Amino acid sequence: MRTFWRNGYAATSMNDLVEATGLSRSTIYNSFGGKKTLFALALKEYRRVTTGTVAKISRSSDVRGSLRALLISIVDDELSDHEGFGCFAANSSLEISGRDPELSALVAQHFQRLESGLLRLLRHGQKTGEISPDQDCQILSRYFVAVIQGIRVVSKGLPAASRQPYLHSIVEASIATV
Template sequence: MRTKAFNHDEIVDAAMQVFWQLGYSATSIQDLVDATGLSRSSLYNAFENKHGLYAQALRRYHELTARNITLLQEPGPVKELVRRLLMRIVNDELDGSAQRGCLAANAALELAGPDDRITELLAGNFLRLEKALEQALLRGQAEGEIASQKNPRALARFIVNTIQGLRVLSKGSARHQRRQRLLDVLDITLDAL
């Protein structure tokens, strides 16, 4: 049996960058061939089709966003951890070099809903962040930092929604207004805690 002559993770990473930049629909098989260096037949043999490669790219993105979960598990005041997470998102959006937004948010806007496979992958990604936020908020309640009458699960969902909203708002904001608009949302979100 022949072993694969390419590194699977490197191929998925290269494809993820293309999907992230162009979106699913605008990405052609030729774009993926060019980015990965694989032939069409190798791509189809390894990933079945473009959709299969896209699903792998979303799984890889899920791995890359684990740093947000790690941040929420750090010691310290929970409100400060949430602020740092939101500032990470704001700074990502203000970085003029990328302008890609969040791959998960992009996928949700483009394919989720009618595409059950993509919806399931995205739901897992969002749920993981929601659970990490809920655990942090519960810790904040136990330490008296977050009011005990507030529903930590609902707050976690609100923050996940805020993060995705920041991504979308950034894409739809004029450059000269973007920073202040994102910071306004961040401040109101922290006030809700």
């Protein structure tokens, strides 16, 4: 997963995969069918790794606090990402979207799972009165998925000196919409 995450799908060679896995080229082909299957497995593993984040936001009782904490954790991830890895799902979406329907569907599942967790949180907020009943929680959950992925992508192009205040302003503006 880390090899694909670091290099991307297209730039990862079979030699990279042989080195990363310790398996021979023939074993990779015989066991997994090749690079695409390994990439699909890497996306599934990333989904498993990020399950805790989705579960955490789904169970919270403080909706705005949870949303802020989630967005701040995304900002913190980006600020501490000195290797430039970013989000594997965002990177993969940008690289393969529209090029491979099967791999695109796996990326979409990641975003859908995040959206579902946010939707549960926002609906809970409506039940407790923290979120206005006039708000469409489905649209809000999609909005926050877009904000999260936007933070991930935009942060890569910002000068280091302005990254933190810029990203924090996005967090505060996003929370204000709720």
